[in-house]
Amino acid sequence: MVLDGSDSGVIERAAGALAAGELVAFPTETVYGLGARADDDAAVAKIFAAKGRPADHPLIVHVADADGARAFASQVPPVAVRLVAAFWPGPLTIIVPRSAGIGSAAAGGQATIGLRCPSHPVARALLLAARQAGVAGLAAPSANRFGRISPTRAEHVTAEFGDTLMVLDGGPCEVGIESSIVDCSRGRAVLLRPGVLTRAQIEAAAGEPLENADDAAPRASGTLEAHYAPRARLRLMPADQLHQALQMLGRPPFKLAVYSRPLPPGTGSGVRRRTMPEQAAEAARELFTVLREFDDEGAQLIWVEEPPATPEWEGVRDRLRRAAAS
Numbered sequence: 001m002v003l004d005g006s007d008s009g010v011i012e013r014a015a016g017a018l019a020a021g022e023l024v025a026f027p028t029e030t031v032y033g034l035g036a037r038a039d040d041d042a043a044v045a046k047i048f049a050a051k052g053r054p055a056d057h058p059l060i061v062h063v064a065d066a067d068g069a070r071a072f073a074s075q076v077p078p079v080a081v082r083l084v085a086a087f088w089p090g091p092l093t094i095i096v097p098r099s100a101g102i103g104s105a106a107a108g109g110q111a112t113i114g115l116r117c118p119s120h121p122v123a124r125a126l127l128l129a130a131r132q133a134g135v136a137g138l139a140a141p142s143a144n145r146f147g148r149i150s151p152t153r154a155e156h157v158t159a160e161f162g163d164t165l166m167v168l169d170g171g172p173c174e175v176g177i178e179s180s181i182v183d184c185s186r187g188r189a190v191l192l193r194p195g196v197l198t199r200a201q202i203e204a205a206a207g208e209p210l211e212n213a214d215d216a217a218p219r220a221s222g223t224l225e226a227h228y229a230p231r232a233r234l235r236l237m238p239a240d241q242l243h244q245a246l247q248m249l250g251r252p253p254f255k256l257a258v259y260s261r262p263l264p265p266g267t268g269s270g271v272r273r274r275t276m277p278e279q280a281a282e283a284a285r286e287l288f289t290v291l292r293e294f295d296d297e298g299a300q301l302i303w304v305e306e307p308p309a310t311p312e313w314e315g316v317r318d319r320l321r322r323a324a325a326s
């Protein structure tokens with residue numbers, strides 16, 4: 001059931017359910033999360049079961065503040081301290097060495113743990129109320145079934161899991177794509193997943209260059225090639241190639257949806273269209289909603305114009321590339 005996340009009675013009820021080991025979906029500024037208490041392996045197992053996610057894929061643990069991180073981290077390296085100071089609460093996850101006695105299921109058995117302090121007021125209220133109820137933090141992957149599009153509205157979560165799950169409604173997510181993940185556990189900062197923060201922003205706060213994730217990086221479902229996939233086949237194309245294809249096609253004999261900058265006159269009739277915003281932040285905010293709408297309308301093919309190759313588009317380009325790889 002969808003409940004109003006701005007109602008303090010609802011927050012109390014949700015915190016009680018979490019303390020009792022139940023699942024609760026809640027909004028963050030990035031995407032909606034499917035939460036369970038991270039200090040209870042049996043509660044966390046319910047997340048893996050509900051999502052159909054392999055149990056060795058680590059989840060992100062959400063904490064109320066930097067102090068809350070200390071319950072899960074055996075050590076917070078200096079670069080992580082700098083990143084936390086710069087970006088928490090906000091769309092940044094740090095990977096740090098894990099305290100041996102806690103969060104083993106959430107970490108997918110790894111010796112490290114992903115930690116994030118979200119800025120959404122409903123998430124913050126929930127984390128504080130849960131802490132009052134004795135919960136150290138909330139493991140919460142995106143509230144979608146494994147491999148599918150992340151939810152950015154309460155109704156997306158219900159569409160994934162049905163109406164029996166408790167879902168706190170906090171409106172549409174402002175950021176719209178998942179947090180940037182920086183691994184701080186290896187003696188150097190490694191960008192595992194780009195989000196809306198640019199490399200330059202992260203490097204300025206870290207005080208050191210960011211390395212790229214390589215094959216040695218820990219297993220991470222957000223970094224699998226085929227992820228964030230709509231049901232329809234998605235193709236990414238440069239603008240000129242997209243325009244040419246539409247010109248040649250005329251009226252498409254199949255259900256085609258197009259997400260692009262404005263098209264040349266005379267093209268795109270008979271095609272379901274959404275215009276890609278000029279600003280990367282706006283595109284990130286609406287991206288997953290647009291893909292879900294295309295799916296819901298029964299699109300068979302989705303053609304997307306390649307976004308600009310500039311730093312602020314990195315997160316959106318990453319999600320589109322993965323959606324196209326499915």
Ligand code: TXA
Nearest residue numbers: 030033058059112113114141142178179218220221222
């Ligand atoms: O924006 C977000 O981060 C959202 C919202 C709900 O906060 N959460 C999210 O969680 O995207 P999830 O579970 O879908 O993504 C978790 C990803 C994993 O796929 C993996 O890439 C990385 O976080 N991760 C978590 N713990 C890790 C660890 N110990 N080592 C390496 N990667 C880890």
Ligand code: MG
Nearest residue numbers: 141142150222
């Ligand atoms: Mg996810």
